[in-house]
Amino acid sequence: MDKKNIDWSNLGFSYEVTDKRFVSNYQNGAWDEGILTEDATVRITECAGVLQYAQTCFEGLKAYTTEDGRTVCFRPDLNAVRMKDTCERLKMPVFPVDRFVEAVKGVVRANEAYVPPYGSGATLYIRPYMFGSSAVIGVSPADEYQFRIFCTPVGPYFKGGAKPITIRVCDYDRAAPRGTGHIKAGLNYAMSLYQIVDAHEQGFDENMYLDAGSRTYVEETGGANFIFITKDGRLVTPKSGSILPSITRRSLMVVAEKYLGMEVEHRPVRFDEVSEFAECGLCGTAAVISPVGAIDDHGKKICFPSGMEEMGPVTKKLYDTLTGIQMGRIEAPEGWIVEI
Ligand code: PLP
Ligand code: COI
Numbered sequence: 136m137d138k139k140n141i142d143w144s145n146l147g148f149s150y151e152v153t154d155k156r157f158v159s160n161y162q163n164g165a166w167d168e169g170i171l172t173e174d175a176t177v178r179i180t181e182c183a184g185v186l187q188y189a190q191t192c193f194e195g196l197k198a199y200t201t202e203d204g205r206t207v208c209f210r211p212d213l214n215a216v217r218m219k220d221t222c223e224r225l226k227m228p229v230f231p232v233d234r235f236v237e238a239v240k241g242v243v244r245a246n247e248a249y250v251p252p253y254g255s256g257a258t259l260y261i262r263p264y265m266f267g268s269s270a271v272i273g274v275s276p277a278d279e280y281q282f283r284i285f286c287t288p289v290g291p292y293f294k295g296g297a298k299p300i301t302i303r304v305c306d307y308d309r310a311a312p313r314g315t316g317h318i319k320a321g322l323n324y325a326m327s328l329y330q331i332v333d334a335h336e337q338g339f340d341e342n343m344y345l346d347a348g349s350r351t352y353v354e355e356t357g358g359a360n361f362i363f364i365t366k367d368g369r370l371v372t373p374k375s376g377s378i379l380p381s382i383t384r385r386s387l388m389v390v391a392e393k394y395l396g397m398e399v400e401h402r403p404v405r406f407d408e409v410s411e412f413a414e415c416g417l418c419g420t421a422a423v424i425s426p427v428g429a430i431d432d433h434g435k436k437i438c439f440p441s442g443m444e445e446m447g448p449v450t451k452k453l454y455d456t457l458t459g460i461q462m463g464r465i466e467a468p469e470g471w472i473v474e475i
Pocket of ligand 2: 194195196357358359419421422
């Protein structure tokens with residue numbers, strides 16, 4: 136397979152149109168069989184549910200070229216199940232889990248020339264999404280939906296790659312208790328745009344959100360879960376009903392325990408214990424593991440001992456093991472790696 140002539144090593148996290156995408160329509164209570172199309176444009180009524188009441192959700196996963204030249208993706212079944220949970224919460228029809236995985240494979244296969252080569256530092260980001268496509272004017276779910284999957288080659292989510300970032304404690308909330316923080320609804324991201332633009336203008340890379348109820352506990356950032364490493368080498372990661380259940384975070388919990396013999400704690404994490412941790416990182420499909428060097432709390436800085444130059448040693452081990460599994464250098468737990 137000839138790869139596209141792309142400067143893989145200098146890709147940022149941005150959209151580039153690729154050859155084919157999957158499209159399936161939901162009408163009269165059923166999904167059609169779907170097609171792969173070259174048409175990257177969506178055509179819908181001006182009154183579509185997605186345009187009026189933001190009835191839309193999405194997923195994100197990646198495909199990789201392994202060391203021995205296979206094309207694989209990482210745990211697509213978990214994205215399918217999470218999208219099912221999201222759809223149920225948003226009164227959208229579920230796209231069946233097995234069909235989701237097949238469609239992901241079909242899209243990667245159809246765009247194999249865009250899967251970055253092994254060792255390039257880039258990956259193929261896959262974006263499944265669904266939206267209400269029929270007209271809705273009273274507040275209610277749409278009758279018709281479109282499910283699509285496109286893909287685009289990407290580099291690191293944060294400029295500077297593995298260099299530690301600085302984040303700030305955000306005064307706005309991301310998700311309410313009993314709201315939609317635990318699902319991947321587009322609306323969660325729309326309402327974070329003001330805060331992320333402001334964070335960037337103030338010189339910060341991301342926002343740390345606290346729990347909206349008491350502003351006592353750490354939740355997550357706009358696009359990733361937190362991991363913390365204690366001074367005695369345990370992995371601590373926040374638990375809350377309004378955090379998105381990150382597939383990367385759930386995988387890292389297994390990697391830490393089963394591959395690195397670490398103790399893992401998944402529990403509410405008070406903001407006032409954060410300064411006690413030795414290392415901090417953001418984890419997610421886009422972020423992979425992005426080390427956090429410092430957290431600004433209204434001018435008061437929490438600086439982690441791991442510093443601003445490189446990843447802390449435990450974070451690095453987690454990063455190397457996870458990416459080793461994804462790139463086929465380390466044997467994966469059963470079912471984690473799906474060959475295209
Ligand atoms: N938290 C939020 C709010 C996200 O948008 C994402 C990205 O998907 C994550 C966490 C990380 O989840 P995952 O590891 O499944 O990509
Ligand atoms: C992902 O990591 O896949 C996400 O959806 C996060 C988003 C901020 C890019």
